[in-house]
Each structure stands twice: as C-alpha cells, then as structure tokens.
Amino acid sequence: MIKNFKWLLLVSLSFVACNNDDNTTVVEEPVSSGTASFTKYVALGDSFAAGYSDGALFKKGQEGSYVNIVAQQFATAGGGDFKIPFTSDNFGGLLLGGNVIAGVRLYFNGAGPAPVSGTPTTEVSTKITGPFNNLGIPGAKSYHLVAPGYGNVAGVASGKANPYFARFATSSGTTVLADALVQAPTFFSLWIGGNDVLGYATSGGVGVNQTGNLDPATYGGNDITDPNVFASVYSSLVTNLTANGAKGVVANLPYVNTLPYFTTVPYNPVPLTAEVAAQLNAGYAAYNGGLQYAAANGLITAAEATKRTVKFVAGSNAVVVVDSYLTNLAAYGIPSYRQATAEDLPVLTSRTFIGTLVNGNPAAVNGVSVPLADQWILTKDEIAEVKVATDAYNVTIKAIADAKGLAFVDTKVIMTQLSSGGIVSNSFTLTSAYVTGGAFSLDGIHPSPRGYALIANAFTAAINAKYSSTLKPVDLSQYSILYPAIIQ
Template structure:
C-alpha cells in the first residue's frame, strides 16, 4: 500500500510539473495566441465619429440594443483588453426606436420581421429629443450626418430641428452651439475612428435621384437634403476633420465608402416583375400606341435619334418578366410636343426597396391605372442608369480623398467599398456563417436594406481591427460573428 502510494504521488507531481507556468501562454483574443498588445496605438481614450453606421442604426431606427452592437462599441470592447477606457454611448430611451419632439412623434419605431414582411414595432417612442443627455460621449455617430455637418455649430441647436439641426445630435451636444468635431476634440482622444461621407451620396440615391448633383458648387449651405456633395467640398472637409483629430498626436482608423448600389435597398426589387397574359399585354400596348407613334413623329422631324426611339418605345408581352415603365428625366425633353419622358426599365436601372409594395397597386382603385404598368413610376422610385453613374463618380472621388489623407497621416485604412462589393457578390464566410447582402436572409443587412444587421456590424468591426493590426502592430483576433443575430424580434424581451 505504502509503496503504491509513493508511486501515485510521483506521477501526480510529474503531471503538475508538465502543466506548470513553464507552459507557453496562449491568448484566445489575439491573432496568433501570443499576449494581446495594442502595438503602437493608445486606446485609453477612444472616440468614434460618423453617421448612422457609427451610431448603430438598424431596422430603420436607432435603439439601445442597436447602439450596444454598433461597430465602435464592439471595437471598444476589444480595446478594453489592452487598456482601453470607458466608452460612453448616448443611449436612446428604449428598444422601440423613434423620436418625440415636445411629445409628438417625429421618427417612427423600428422594423421587425413578422414572418412574411417587415412591419413597424407597435407602440409609441419614448425618446424625447429635448431631454438633453449629460456627456461627453465616446460614440459620436449621428444618423443623417453628411461630412460637412460634423463642422456645423448649428447642428445641435434644438431651435433648428426640421431645418439645419439634427435631433439625434441635439440630444447629446454639449451646447446649442457645439459641433460634432468640436465635442470630439474637446475630449483629447488618443485614438479615433472616422467613417463619414455615405450620406453625401446616399440621400440622393435613396430618393431616386430627385436631388441635385452639386459638383461645382462649393457652398454646402446652399445644398438640399437629397443633393450630392461636391467632391472638392468633401475633400476639404475631410482634411479639416482629420487635421483636428490628429493635432495632438492621436492615432486612428478611417474607412472609405461602399457603392450604395450594392446594398439591398437597390438590389431587392427586380426591374422586370410584371407578369401579364396575352390579353392584358395587348390592352396595354394599345394604350401606349399614341405615345409610341409620338416618338416616331419626333424622329421623323429630327428631334430624336433612332436609338432613343428604340430605348423609349414601350412594348409588353405575355410573360412573367415584363419591365416596369418609368419616368426618366435624362431623356430628351419633348414635353412641348405633349410627349412625356417614359421608357421601360432595364437591368441597368435600380428600383428602390419601398417600391416592392407599390408596383402593381392601383390609383384610386381603378384597375386600369396600375402603378409601374399603365401608370409609369415617378423618378423617386427608380435610380436610373445615369443617376447611378453620378453616384459612382462622386463616391470614387470621395474614396480617393479618404485613402490619400489616410496615407498622408499614417492612419489605418478600411476598404469598406471592397468589403461591401464582396458581400454583394457571393458573400464572406467566417465563423461557420456566410454573410451576404440578400434582403432578410443574407445576414449582412437589417430590414431597412441600408444599415447592417448585428452580424453585419460585427463583421465591420473585425475589418476595422484587421486594419488597426496592420498599421499599428496590434494583434486583435476580433469577435465571432456567428454569435451575433441577423434580425431583432418584435419583443425586446427576446433579444
């Protein structure tokens, strides 16, 4: 017995020795298992600037759970592992979403998926804009902000809500004359993220190009809400923002802008969803005979080329894939001859997401007046080929400026344009899930078709961390995106 006990004790001591502190430490939070490091960056005071994407906006609203899952919030959780400090967020009052101004709703509740289609969460918002929060705040993402708005000292003035002020910034601005950049710089950040510029083209795109391309106009004070920002204005503003953020030696990460045409808001509704039998197709063609003959008249008088006549001619067939009819302001204006600017959509046009419930409806219940068929879709329902090109040219110019400034300042750079293109063309596989841009089911986007889902924000955060690792020598592994949900249910109790 005693002899056997001695042998057991020897084996036990040997086992302990093999599992002592001499074993190499493996850090599960680092890319290579070595101890996690911040590299040359200092994350003790992190401030995030941007728009709705930075704020954590999703499902057509800003709400607590979305803010908690924003990419800056995820970044801050990783930074905390290497000395990052508190990350304060200007939380909304609920998980319902929406805003009140003087007790009256000015922004609706968030969307949820009811099993067949998106629907608004029932209830009334409880977030009152005039209940100003006490800051400062680390997440300074402001839904709706364009690049030049971050410099505005009127953006947080409650008297300007409905015109030049932003209700989300009004809630957490340090004063009625504060600017977003001013409140950010006042915190003396040691590290920052900046993702801004999406709205400088997005509002134009989501409105179907109803705004104005302001290229050549250097005065943003004259711009409308749906206009495209002049690229020179953008470059100047962006330079000024980065100069202020880096003035005291802060390091940071910036991201360029995806093409808005790769998001579900523009890729979900097909250009050719009209199913017709032979009888209905013949009736519609008869209805458009006068229009088509007008085009031939214009051609015979040298007003239109044969190519434009072919482009504008409307002809339906017995098929399940007839294109919708649209109004196109880029066509030759023949209104003086009583000929409207109609044509059938092509695969080079993009139909906006809200049209999915509008195409095929009737005007005043008249079965002969069908939207998108006998009644052409107005410009606001379609981003035409020419408008797409305007958006792309502006986006390319902004991205050129962003990357150049990042290189000049030695900042980490995220190619969000390439990321979104990859998501839209096959997806990105990670952590046993594949993230695509398919509406509802793809995992990358929320129900508004513009903003990421929780999983999408987690993927974005990881891409930011990759860029930070590359530039500053840190070794963040990032988060498991498979642990982040795709959709929020109606009831917050089930989040």
C-alpha cells in the same frame, strides 16, 4: 550505461506526454495596443457608427454598433470607458415636444418587415449629459460634422439641426468635431460620407429634401455633395483630429448598388398574360407613334426612339418609368417614358408600390399603365452620378489616410464581396440578400447585428496591421441576424 540512458529518456518523454495530454494549459497571447494608445477613443461618423438598424436607432442596436464592438476590444488593450448617448428604449423613434418625428424600428413578422408595437419615448428636447465617445450621428453628411448649430434643439423643427445630435450636443452652438476634440482623444475612428450620396440615391435621384429632416437651403437636402467640398471638410476633420498626436482608423465608402435597398426589387417584376399585354400595348400605341414622329423629324435619334418605346409581352415585364435624362419632347406632347432595364435600380420601398392602383382604378396601375415617378427608381444615369462622386470621395479618403499614417478599412471591397458571393467568417456565409443574407437589417441599408460585428472585425484587423496591435476578432456566432419583435 547507454542503454540505461535511453530507457530513462523514454520514461521522461512518456511522463511529459502524459502531463501534456491530461493537463494542457493554453496560454493566450497578451493583447497589445502596439504603437497606438486606446486610452481615449472617440468615434465620428453617421448612422453606421451610431448603430442604426432596422430603420431606427434604439438601445440594443447602439450596443451592437461596430464602434462599440471595437471599443470593447480596445478595453482589452488599455482602452478607457466608451460612453454612448443611449436612446430611452428599444422601440426606436424620436419625439419632439411629445410629437413623433421618427418612427419605431422594424421586425420580421414572418412575411416581411413590420413596425414593432410601441411608441417612442426618446424626447429630443430632454438633454443628456456628455461628452460622449460615440459621435455617430444618423443622417449626418461630411460637412455636418463641422456645422455650428447642428445640435441645436431649437433648430430641429425647422430642419436646420439634427434631432439625434441635439439630444447630447454639449451646447447649442457646438459642432460634432468640437465635441470630439474637447475629449483630447488618443485614438479616433472616422467613417463618413455615405450620406453625401445616399440621400440622393434613396430618393431615386430626386435631389430635393423629401424627408424634412434637414433644411435644403442650409444643408443641401438630398443633393450629392460636391467632391471638392467633401475633400476640404475631410482634410479639416483629420487634420484637427491628429493635431495632438492621436492615431486613428478611417474607412472609404461602398457603391450604393451593393446595398439591398437598391438590389432587392427587380426591374421586371410585372407578370402579364398575352391578353393583358395586348391591351397595354394598345394603350401605349399613341405614345410609341409620337416617338416615331419625333425620330422622323430629327427631334431624337432612331436609337432613342427604340429605347423609349414601351412594349409588353406575355410573361415578366419591366416597369415603365419617367426618365428626366431623355430628350425633353414636352413641347410636342410626348412625355419622357421608357421601360426599365437591368441597369436601373428600383428602390426597396417600390416593392409595395409597384402594381398598386391609382385611386382604385383597375386601368391605372403604378409601374405599368402609370409610369413610376423618379423617386421610385435610381436610373442608370443617376447611378453613374453617384459612382463618380463616391470614387472622388474615396480618392480623398485614401490619400489623407496615407498622408497622415492612419489605418485604412476598404469597406467598398467588403460590400462588393457581400453582394457578389458573400463573405465566410466563423463558418457563416454573409451576403447582401435582403432578410436572408444575414449582413443587413430590414431597412436594406444598415447592417444587422452580425453585419456590424463583421465590420468591427475589419476595423480591428486594419488597426492591427497599421499599429502592430494584437486586438482579437469577435465571434460572429455571438451576434444575431435579426432583432426580435420584443427585445428583453
């Protein structure tokens, strides 16, 4: 009897094994929203939330925004429709009264970034009907989200309103926050504050309104937002968004020196022969002599004189820059020049400017015999100013996230990892290297399609951790690194 039982058991196990090998059925774990509700999701933010990429906003980029990817994951757990204020084409750019006010997107032409062939067709004054779930506004700073009239078409030409928001704001006097609240969201995402320092940083710390998109008297131009103003606005945003029980996810801010816009151009890109170096040194001899005079007479320290001394050698050389943080010796006819160091960050746009000639004069070379103006480089002191503000904003964001019980995404850590070795996901290694790293688009600031997918996965992971949801990450292999010249 015992022998028969053993034999029957063996036959039974063999039968099960055969069935398992031949007819394996993988049962997917059901996706759950956990303690959150994704029925009505609204996303507030800036160009990252909008899906801005390659220097423009266009349809395909909007489809690949991290908030749209997150919304697609929400749909598997009871999430509702997610309405996007799509532009009219895949060229990018904007028109106002038929005139181009923002240019087309970039593509990689084999040698570098180049504008796509085409003309924008997205007319700002042609209103589209909302409300829209994606309230990511390119160019928006924190306080713009609560600024009445920020979406008034009549204010776009004068720089008092944002052209992207003006297309779809529910009224001329509304705010971004109001257009979010009117939808009674059950869940929200908020990633804002990058532009509160980014305008200053991308302008090389100039701190004035260079682009003309916003009136500095009204919106502060490129100046760094006061951390106290940021804290007040951010608190108001979250308090209003959570007032009726909505849950949400917020993200902090990365340091600008993790973005390829600031790390691609080296501080010492000038190759010189010994002969040319000697000629340049002769040209700066009077300037260097003036520094010695200033030091000898107690106008500056010997250390500052050394710091400001310009000296070229055979081989690679640092660019010469104007530095307003140096002691002002203009009264003595001595300008504020010095050579850049590894602690300075030439901006991405300087790559096509350094080494060019002034009015075709071979003796007047930008960055060499003619020092770079402030707009071309973010200096060590300016970087420190941006860091101080960013740290203050991040303290506010984390404190409010904790106080309100919100999911929190540490994008500062993510961007730091991308810039220091990279992040491996789905067998891909993403880094912040310009063009080749895969994480960033050709404008050097905004993510690539794959970069946005990486960010989306970070958001869903934070949401899962906070609300016990079981949202699935997306496969990065389904998202490209760069958009082609022609998007079908």
